[in-house]
Amino acid sequence: MAGERETGITMIRLVRQMDAGPMLARAVYPIGEDDTSEMAERALGVLGADLLLSTVAALASGQAVEEEQNHARATLAPRLTREDGRVDWAQPADTVRNLIRGLHPWPHAYTFLHSTRYLLLRATVEPLAEAERLAAPAPVGTIIEALGDRLHVACGQKTVLALHEVQPEGRKRLSTRAFLAGRAIAPPASFHSVAGPA
Incomplete structure (x- = not known):
């Protein structure tokens, strides 16, 4: 992490x-x-x-x-809880990606889109030049682009995370392509740290 x-x-x-x-x-x-x-x-x-x-x-x-x-x-490793997986989109993209990697398979990094909780399973960090092009005006957590194999999400310090695999709570894991095929998600939808209205 x-x-x-x-x-x-x-x-x-x-x-x-x-x-x-x-x-x-x-x-x-x-x-x-x-x-x-x-x-x-x-x-x-x-x-x-x-x-x-x-x-x-x-x-x-x-x-x-x-x-x-x-x-x-000497250091002690902290005991993990489900709450440790809550994504703070104000953090830089590499920090969010490390959280995703470090908390897989439990308790998983997670975020909310409207009222649905999503586990974040696989992501990459966009190169700086691409991030500057994408994220300049976007508030953190904003889905900037929804491409076939990735969701670009604005993170802190004008960085961009590319999500490749997610899992809606209580459902099976999905590639971003499958996730987008079953949902009408258009930028500028936003991920949040807490559940919002449906």
């Missing part, structure tokens, strides 16, 4: 305090540009299994080297 470029797995020796033991092994996973938290979690599962096997082997052979953690740099 914060746009981190890498994550990883660390094996530690257990002590009485939470997450305070010395490190035995570490492995880094570079987060891809299109990775969601689900994709990273799957990759970390494979990486973690391999790291566990090599750590157990190092412990068994007496070759494991312990390294103390830097407790001054």
Whole structure:
């Protein structure tokens, strides 16, 4: 959600305090540009299994080297709630996209169009030149263009998010093309952070 470029797995020796033991092994996973938290979690599962096997082997052979953690740099991951997925369109497009990627598959980034809640499943950020052409006069949250495979939405700092996949609450996920085929959405309709009138 914060746009981190890498994550990883660390094996530690257990002590009485939470997450305070010395490190035995570490492995880094570079987060891809299109990775969601689900994709990273799957990759970390494979990486973690391999790291566990090599750590157990190092412990068994007496070759494991312990390294103390830097407790001054320790951070706690916050507990996520459904409310964390509420999109603030005043944020720059890359911040909104990171929210979408980071909260997939749960609790999902979401927004409202009229009274309907939509989960946002896949998006890209438009290049700066295109964003300047599209977003100059548009208030944040405005659907600027509804093209076949994307919805251009105005975001903060005159940036533009291209939505490629959405899911109306209680329905199946839809490509933007399928979404537009079933709804009459014409710019300048707007997404909002709270439900509006139907």
